[in-house]
Amino acid sequence: MDSAVAREQALDAAEKLFYGRGIQSVGMDDVRGTSGVSLKRLYQLFPAKEQLVEAYLERRDERWRERLAAHVEAHGDPRGRLLAVFDWLEQWFGEDDFRGCAWINAYGELGATSARVTTQVDAHKRAFRDYLEGLVADAGLPGALAGQLYLLAEGAMVTAGITRATEPARQAREAARVLVEAAAG
Amino acid sequence: MDSAVAREQALDAAEKLFYGRGIQSVGMDDVRGTSGVSLKRLYQLFPAKEQLVEAYLERRDERWRERLAAHVEAHGDPRGRLLAVFDWLEQWFGEDDFRGCAWINAYGELGATSARVTTQVDAHKRAFRDYLEGLVADAGLPGALAGQLYLLAEGAMVTAGITRATEPARQAREAARVLVEAAAG
DNA sequence: GCAGCTGGAGAACGTGCGTTCTCCAGCTGA
DNA sequence: TCAGCTGGAGAACGCACGTTCTCCAGCTGC
Structure with missing residues (x-):
């Protein structure tokens, strides 16, 4: 899977979850589940949750x-x-x-x-x-x-x-x- | 120590900490440390953190x-x-x-x-x-x-x-x- | 003085979660 | 065919923290 595509999918899921339920009550595992992007890939794209929030x-x-x-x-x-x-x-x-x-x-x-x-x-x-x-x-x-x-x-x-x-x-x-x-x- | 006094002290500490640093980043142990009210007493006064926040x-x-x-x-x-x-x-x-x-x-x-x-x-x-x-x-x-x-x-x-x-x-x-x-x- | 209660200090327990690690299926190139 | 790489699934780890438990010092009434 293309990196840019994975990034967009991760951000789509992050936006939906963070905005809908609050940032702290959403785990990285929820983002993985919703986006379909593996944890390994998530951490390659964003070194920590804070950067995902920032993005x-x-x-x-x-x-x-x-x-x-x-x-x-x-x-x-x-x-x-x-x-x-x-x-x-x-x-x-x-x-x-x-x-x-x-x-x-x-x-x-x-x-x-x-x-x-x-x-x-x-x-x-x-x-x-x-x-x-x-x-x-x-x-x-x-x-x-x-x-x-x-x-x-x-x-x-x-x-x-x-x-x-x-x-x-x-x-x-x-x-x-x-x-x-x-x-x- | 009087129960009413302990309650006020707990709430004084809770207000100072929750307002100053945010609710989620303050632990019940912080409230104990700042208020001087033991955990046991805190949980007698407020059955859970959520009730302390409410109060x-x-x-x-x-x-x-x-x-x-x-x-x-x-x-x-x-x-x-x-x-x-x-x-x-x-x-x-x-x-x-x-x-x-x-x-x-x-x-x-x-x-x-x-x-x-x-x-x-x-x-x-x-x-x-x-x-x-x-x-x-x-x-x-x-x-x-x-x-x-x-x-x-x-x-x-x-x-x-x-x-x-x-x-x-x-x-x-x-x-x-x-x-x-x-x-x- | 001594059994019994009260309340405090802080250890212990369980869970959630951010982050990392392990293992393996499937692909690639010779 | 087979070594080597890639990436995914999900277990594992470490820590923070809400909540409960253990132990004991100090007080009370006889």
Whole structure:
């Protein structure tokens, strides 16, 4: 079996299991069972579980931001793109396997003990925030607005994760709309 | 030693350790060492670690909400009380041992595996939200505002926990001010 | 003083799991 | 055909930790 294929299969299984059941409650043997990649191969690809977790977060980050950007870019006007972020959140929250924000969860589990995880979480959150800043700038709105929208989005993710409801996305969107209008003067 | 005293000492140690290092990375032996309460006594007071965790979250919830309320109630006018919530968050974020929201962290760690933890997190978040709803009602503002302020507060907690900065509280406060003014029409 | 109870210290037990090792089936090249 | 390599299955190892057990010092009531 090709190494690259095994790697993808391992990461597919890791993502499904880590995201769905939490990182610490999933053993390397579970990853082997779900992926069909032997333990020997797993340890060739990832020298320790921590690196597998790191790679899982990294690959998910790329895909998550691509999905968000694809949805947002479909909207023509700059101000509509800002609100489209919250529409996408609502869509995401409604997915069957939604269990909150993978990075917030990972931080709660391992932030205190794994520097690699902390780094991934920081990088992901900073990238999301930078993206919002870009959207705000494109709309010709003041930079301070980006931080406010970011907090709304984070609050919605946490709350949707705990309550398993999509409603927080709509509440956040409505608040965002008010903030955008106020900022536009 | 009195049973009630031993219980308090155990909970003091549990809170310090669980909050500071995460729940899963603290062993019952660590709790014994820090509290000075023997393992035998610990297991008489709490039949299993899960119950100790539950009691930790429950007691912290009472204290956390008391501290918040004490700070907020010091402000005379209803609208000022709403913004005082965010002032208190800033103060909390700035404490030396601040490591994010204990319930969000606990949910990330154990939400997928412990029903007792999930119940505590739900109860705490609902109580905080109810409290905000009361403040919004007292200020004669529309109920929908409460959910928005709640999301801002949650976003600030998560972000302050990850970045170890107090700034999110001020950003959230500023956004809250705009939303309150818009809602007051 | 002495039987009997209480509670502490810490050893012991069992399990889960990250990581490594052993063994072997099946392929490759001469 | 046969030595040699590859990779898989799964046993084995070591450790951490939740939980329980053993032993004993110190106290109580007669």
